[in-house]
Amino acid sequence: MDREMTNMRWTRKDLLGLRELSAEEINFILETADAFKEVGTREIKKVPALRGKTLVNFFVEPSTRTRTSFELAALRLSADVINISATASSLTKGETLKDTAKNLEALHADILVLRHSSAGAPQFLASRLKSSVINAGDGAHEHPTQALLDLYTIREKRGKIAGLHVVIVGDILFSRVARSNIFGLTKLGARVTLVGPSTLVPREFEKLGVTVSHKIDDVLPDADVVNLLRIQHERQRKEYFPGIDEYIRLFGLTKERAKFLKPDCLIMHPGPINRGVEIDSEIADGAQSVILDQVTNGLAVRMAVLYLCGGIATT
Amino acid sequence: MSATIMRNGRVIDPANKRDEVIDLAIVDGRIADLSAIRNPQSAIDEIDASNLIVAPGLIDMHVHLREPGFSHKETIESGARAAAAGGFTTIVCMPNTSPVADTPSTIAWIKDRAAKMACVNVLPTSAISKNLGGEELAPVGSLAQAGVVAITDDGHCIQNHELMRRAIEYARMVGLPVLDHCQDYSLVGNGIVHEGYWSTLLGLPGWPAAGEEAIVMRNILLAELCDHHVHCQHVSSAGSVRLIREARARGIKISGEVCPHHIALTDEEIQNFDTNYKMNPPLRSQQDVDALLDGIGDGTLSILASDHAPHAGFEKEVEFDAAPFGIVGLETELGLFLDLLVHKHRKIDIVRLIEMYTVEPARLLKLGAGTLSIGAEADITLIDPEMQWTVDVAKFQSGSRNSPFDGWKLKGRAVRTIVGGKTVWKV
Numbered sequence: 001m002d003r004e005m006t007n008m009r010w011t012r013k014d015l016l017g018l019r020e021l022s023a024e025e026i027n028f029i030l031e032t033a034d035a036f037k038e039v040g041t042r043e044i045k046k047v048p049a050l051r052g053k054t055l056v057n058f059f060v061e062p063s064t065r066t067r068t069s070f071e072l073a074a075l076r077l078s079a080d081v082i083n084i085s086a087t088a089s090s091l092t093k094g095e096t097l098k099d100t101a102k103n104l105e106a107l108h109a110d111i112l113v114l115r116h117s118s119a120g121a122p123q124f125l126a127s128r129l130k131s132s133v134i135n136a137g138d139g140a141h142e143h144p145t146q147a148l149l150d151l152y153t154i155r156e157k158r159g160k161i162a163g164l165h166v167v168i169v170g171d172i173l174f175s176r177v178a179r180s181n182i183f184g185l186t187k188l189g190a191r192v193t194l195v196g197p198s199t200l201v202p203r204e205f206e207k208l209g210v211t212v213s214h215k216i217d218d219v220l221p222d223a224d225v226v227n228l229l230r231i232q233h234e235r236q237r238k239e240y241f242p243g244i245d246e247y248i249r250l251f252g253l254t255k256e257r258a259k260f261l262k263p264d265c266l267i268m269h270p271g272p273i274n275r276g277v278e279i280d281s282e283i284a285d286g287a288q289s290v291i292l293d294q295v296t297n298g299l300a301v302r303m304a305v306l307y308l309c310g311g312i313a314t315t
Numbered sequence: 316m317s318a319t320i321m322r323n324g325r326v327i328d329p330a331n332k333r334d335e336v337i338d339l340a341i342v343d344g345r346i347a348d349l350s351a352i353r354n355p356q357s358a359i360d361e362i363d364a365s366n367l368i369v370a371p372g373l374i375d376m377h378v379h380l381r382e383p384g385f386s387h388k389e390t391i392e393s394g395a396r397a398a399a400a401g402g403f404t405t406i407v408c409m410p411n412t413s414p415v416a417d418t419p420s421t422i423a424w425i426k427d428r429a430a431k432m433a434c435v436n437v438l439p440t441s442a443i444s445k446n447l448g449g450e451e452l453a454p455v456g457s458l459a460q461a462g463v464v465a466i467t468d469d470g471h472c473i474q475n476h477e478l479m480r481r482a483i484e485y486a487r488m489v490g491l492p493v494l495d496h497c498q499d500y501s502l503v504g505n506g507i508v509h510e511g512y513w514s515t516l517l518g519l520p521g522w523p524a525a526g527e528e529a530i531v532m533r534n535i536l537l538a539e540l541c542d543h544h545v546h547c548q549h550v551s552s553a554g555s556v557r558l559i560r561e562a563r564a565r566g567i568k569i570s571g572e573v574c575p576h577h578i579a580l581t582d583e584e585i586q587n588f589d590t591n592y593k594m595n596p597p598l599r600s601q602q603d604v605d606a607l608l609d610g611i612g613d614g615t616l617s618i619l620a621s622d623h624a625p626h627a628g629f630e631k632e633v634e635f636d637a638a639p640f641g642i643v644g645l646e647t648e649l650g651l652f653l654d655l656l657v658h659k660h661r662k663i664d665i666v667r668l669i670e671m672y673t674v675e676p677a678r679l680l681k682l683g684a685g686t687l688s689i690g691a692e693a694d695i696t697l698i699d700p701e702m703q704w705t706v707d708v709a710k711f712q713s714g715s716r717n718s719p720f721d722g723w724k725l726k727g728r729a730v731r732t733i734v735g736g737k738t739v740w741k742v
Binding site for chain 1: 511512515516517518519587588629632633634635636637
């Protein structure tokens with residue numbers, strides 16, 4: 001395994017997406033996360049890296065696991081943390097996003113972790129604030145820390161990323177996880193295939209340097225990693241595919257389909273899982289599944305991101 | 316008698332097929348024969364127009380003046396000043412005000428306000444449907460009597476084809492052209508940017524070109540069915556150009572206009588989520604830009620307009636999907652079109668450009684404006700087609716600053732705007 005520390009200096013105050021990062025920067029985050037992963041195995045799981053800094057988890061769209069992961073990551077770096085959710089915030093009283101964020105900055109918040117339903121909201125704030133802005137998911141645009149923890153997990157389990165064939169299955173069109181994964185994986189030299197119904201995986205994605213397929217059975221035997229995205233039918237997707245039953249028939253990772261996977265193929269899922277929909281329950285809990293490793297690694301990756309960007313911001 | 320002589324300008328008057336360096340006389344606010352001032356009774360003002368083009372006052376038939384209701388964005392007064400600064404002597408304002416311009420009393424208010432406050436001619440349009448609701452026909456006959464020059468639901472689009480058909484038939488009876496913002500709501504959905512590479516990359520909701528083309532096609536079919544003119548506003552896609560070209564070749568009464576941003580910019584500009592690149596219809600691909608340029612070149616698209624859409628800074632400085640659509644355009648459009656159409660791409664010459672800003676809208680809207688004929692109102696735009704200048708939004712006369720063209724270096728602009736013989740703007 002090549003773990004030689006890249007010789008570079010981190011210069012960004014914000015993490016907005018993986019599209020703007022170089023392969024070297026992505027590797028630097030992953031290498032920094034290695035050190036923080038070790039911290040999590042200690043008796044005392046806390047380091048003073050961000051002591052005296054204030055982190056605001058500003059979630060303008062509901063999320064439990066990403067917010068919890070960021071909160072725990074910040075606490076382990078000894079930062080002070082406050083959580084603000086959309087319903088509690090003044091956004092519901094008609095204050096603009098810019099004004100709310102400026103107010104948080106006036107309270108000397110050093111790091112703003114933003115989850116927002118609008119693509120580009122983190123860019124909007126990052127260019128107007130001195131605080132660090134960390135994108136915790138913006139619309140269907142990017143979810144960089146999720147992709148970084150996916151990359152970290154692949155690298156940890158397979159020893160490399162370059163040359164691997166990664167298959168992402170599901171609702172790609174509306175997925176920020178898919179976009180960040182596409183940018184990160186292709187920069188690090190993986191081969192990416194997107195699988196799903198033609199309505200949710202339009203051909204236009206091929207211009208991003210990936211392959212599009214609508215036949216999962218053709219793709220699975222050649223996969224080194226299968227990343228299954230949560231599929232939603234209930235909200236606003238009724239025109240995109242006929243229903244869950246047909247989705248499972250055409251694209252679900254069933255027990256029967258899992259038999260065609262290579263023995264060392266990793267099965268991933270960003271969660272929360274719909275058991276029996278995009279993935280069979282037994283497969284999700286099986287030997288090839290690294291779904292819980294992703295959650296653990298998410299903590300180390302987010303510590304690395306907060307440490308690197310938080311060290312640049314000057315408020 | 317007040318008299319002015321404009322000396323040594325290149326007079327381009329497409330309505331009279333005139334293009335020559337000659338003096339032009341203005342007497343009591345009207346274009347006069349040179350003989351009328353040969354033996355003047357009193358002093359004559361002189362304007363030196365050497366090296367300048369003397370054009371009929373330009374007409375922008377697609378402007379949002381925001382009054383009544385949204386005077387924090389623009390007023391009839393400030394919008395008219397912006398028009399004058401851009402070289403326009405006549406502007407046609409859209410009805411999406413508050414209240415909506417769908418009653419004779421609101422039209423009367425706009426006309427009264429314009430008479431008192433505006434330094435250029437302001438011609439109102441009215442909504443096609445009551446309150447722009449797309450469900451009931453507005454009192455189009457009474458609105459015609461109140462003096463509107465066209466009907467349009469601009470910003471909205473009537474989805475019910477039966478209602479649109481009856482609106483066109485009714486408008487024909489009262490002699491008003493129908494202008495349409497072409498957008499199929501079911502195809503466009505919550506789309507905000509051109510559906511293509513950049514919407515895919517950025518995860519922004521896509522606004523497919525087919526959403527415009529479906530309504531352009533609908534309008535062609537209804538223009539043919541009703542034998543009446545339908546004008547497609549701010550045409551943005553290659554498919555729309557093709558449809559309009561084919562329909563015009565068959566003699567159907569359909570036309571299309573182009574806005575400068577749709578030929579100056581592509582959807583690549585949205586990648587930094589700057590809301591000054593958010594407009595409706597959206598910026599499209601290079602292929603669409605090329606088709607629009609060809610459509611202007613071969614006469615398929617016959618009218619140039621700005622879709623001047625002022626918004627306050629605080630309204631635009633929000634998340635991309637929350638921002639209102641539109642940019643200001645009156646003070647940059649002539650410069651952009653001169654620079655791009657005449658100088659850079661050489662799609663048309665300056666005579667045709669002036670024709671697209673004068674004769675074409677005047678014919679469509681049945682206006683007396685747009686000509687330098689003897690006896691016409693002395694609405695004149697002096698243009699320096701070679702002047703190099705830099706767009707500076709801080710110097711705009713408009714009440715708003717939402718332009719993506721700040722800092723652009725352009726070649727060609729209006730240097731003097733004359734309305735009824737009176738100079739209302741001068742560089």
